[in-house]
Amino acid sequence: MTSRFFFSRFAKSWRERKNQIIYASKATLIAATWVPVVAYFANHVVWIGVIDGASMTPTLNPESNGLIRDIALLWKFGSNNYNTYKRGDIVVLRNPRDPESSVVKRILAFEGETVRTRFPYPESTCTVPERHLWIEGDNIHSIDSNTYGPVPHRLVDGKVTRILFPFDRIGPVSATGGRNPKAAVVDIHKEWNRLS
Incomplete structure (x- = not known):
């Protein structure tokens, strides 16, 4: 019984971590796509x-x-x-x-x-x-x-x-x-x- 509880808790925390990693990866990718835009504005516009x-x-x-x-x-x-x-x-x-x-x-x-x-x-x-x-x-x-x-x-x-x-x-x-x-x-x- 305790091992089942341990594994279910571990699986739940792994899913949460996986979702956090996916969210952080998407946010990083979106931010990285804006870097060239900001660099262009800084060097050529304002x-x-x-x-x-x-x-x-x-x-x-x-x-x-x-x-x-x-x-x-x-x-x-x-x-x-x-x-x-x-x-x-x-x-x-x-x-x-x-x-x-x-x-x-x-x-x-x-x-x-x-x-x-x-x-x-x-x-x-x-x-x-x-x-x-x-x-x-x-x-x-x-x-x-x-x-x-x-x-x-x-x-x-x-x-x-x-x-x-x-x-x-x-x-x-x-x-x-x-x-x-x-x-x-x-x-x-x-x-x-x-x-x-």
Whole structure:
């Protein structure tokens, strides 16, 4: 009698475990099928990123203590299309000096335009080459095109469109800030006049 009870209890627990294993397998399979979708969205459509550093202060990370960092919506869809950008857009791009890291800067000038540079750039002006951008941080002490020159537009990964955190600053990112493009750009071509 006790052995029958033991085996019936064992069979019941085995069926429950088998059902749990089947359920866990199905759930894992369903979750695994969504991994490529999430990866595609993260790499090509939209992503949420944490903005590090003070190069875009006061537009991004205005807190000087560095404890509160901005979290922003990064729009990546169409980032390789040169014509989608406007003067004043804040973009995320691969660091020209270290392609494994990213930087956040503001677009100041486009190809064919001549820019009045700042120190440490070796010349007083620079004409932006074809399919390149002149980018600068809003903070005057930023390491930007004044350090490494015009950057190829293919380094751009996306555009910072909205601040999501801190909550008191939630909303669209300002298209103005940093150096005034009208004062910095000597020669703005009419076909590239992208002032918003």
